[in-house]
Amino acid sequence: MACVVITGANKGIGLELARQLSQRGDEIIATVRTKSDALSDLGVEVVEGIDVTDDDAVARLVGALDGRTIDVLINNAGILTREGLDDLDWDAIRAQFETNTLGPLRVTKALLPNMTKGGKVAILSSRMASLAQNVGGSYAYRISKTAVNMVGSNLAIDLKERGIAVMLLHPGYVATDINGHSGPVSTEESARGLIPLIDGLTLEKSGTFWNFEGDELPW
Numbered sequence: 001m002a003c004v005v006i007t008g009a010n011k012g013i014g015l016e017l018a019r020q021l022s023q024r025g026d027e028i029i030a031t032v033r034t035k036s037d038a039l040s041d042l043g044v045e046v047v048e049g050i051d052v053t054d055d056d057a058v059a060r061l062v063g064a065l066d067g068r069t070i071d072v073l074i075n076n077a078g079i080l081t082r083e084g085l086d087d088l089d090w091d092a093i094r095a096q097f098e099t100n101t102l103g104p105l106r107v108t109k110a111l112l113p114n115m116t117k118g119g120k121v122a123i124l125s126s127r128m129a130s131l132a133q134n135v136g137g138s139y140a141y142r143i144s145k146t147a148v149n150m151v152g153s154n155l156a157i158d159l160k161e162r163g164i165a166v167m168l169l170h171p172g173y174v175a176t177d178i179n180g181h182s183g184p185v186s187t188e189e190s191a192r193g194l195i196p197l198i199d200g201l202t203l204e205k206s207g208t209f210w211n212f213e214g215d216e217l218p219w
């Protein structure tokens with residue numbers, strides 16, 4: 001039984017990952033800004049008030065963990081806006097950088113003392129991060145997700161000596177609040193694809209980028 005911390009687990013993909021992982025017997029620590037009824041119904045451990053952009057909140061999470069060993073950290077929390085070149089919004093760009101890029105770095109750094117050799121860090125990136133597959137637009141989101149790919153790549157290098165592996169994941173275009181439920185993939189399908197990828201993460205695969213269907217993605 002692995003101990004798995006999931007950020008932003010009150011809804012969407014994070015909630016479904018918590019559901020599927022707890023059903024198979026993993027110990028889940030779900031971190032949220034605000035707990036949802038759906039998360040409460042899962043009966044997993046929840047740490048509330050954890051905004052990944054807030055140093056004090058993340059320090060509170062470390063305190064709540066009280067030295068417990070974490071086997072897997074899933075950096076899932078994220079936000080999306082879709083400004084094009086004609087309607088750039090600097091505040092939105094900054095907000096996405098704070099949440100999508102610095103959030104996973106802040107949380108991973110803070111929880112590293114709780115992780116030992118064999119630990120895994122998964123980061124929910126996006127295919128929209130890919131430079132090779134770029135089709136333009138969505139400046140804030142693309143910038144923030146491409147940058148978090150570098151966060152993951154850097155962490156993979158820096159954590160290899162400690163035996164901790166890091167993976168960037170595209171969950172599919174999933175019907176959640178982030179896209180007004182317009183995606184064709186369900187949260188159930190997405191989590192069913194992501195979990196075996198996280199299970200199969202090794203130091204040899206550390207620093208790679210995958211989609212939920214099991215294909216490696218180009219940077």
Ligand SMILES: NC(=O)c1ccc[n+]([C@@H]2O[C@H](COP(=O)([O-])OP(=O)(O)OC[C@H]3O[C@@H](n4cnc5c(N)ncnc54)[C@H](OP(=O)(O)O)[C@@H]3O)[C@@H](O)[C@H]2O)c1
Binds near residue numbers: 176183
């Ligand atoms: N859905 C897709 O098609 C898709 C595609 C590619 C990548 N992704 C990525 O997958 C991840 C999960 O997205 P989703 O589709 O499940 O979206 P979602 O249903 O909107 O869930 C996003 C989660 O992130 C949390 N969150 C946002 N800002 C936060 C912050 N500052 N601190 C803590 N939690 C915060 C939200 O909490 P609140 O409820 O408190 O706002 C919510 O729990 C994101 O990183 C997203 O970029 C999604």
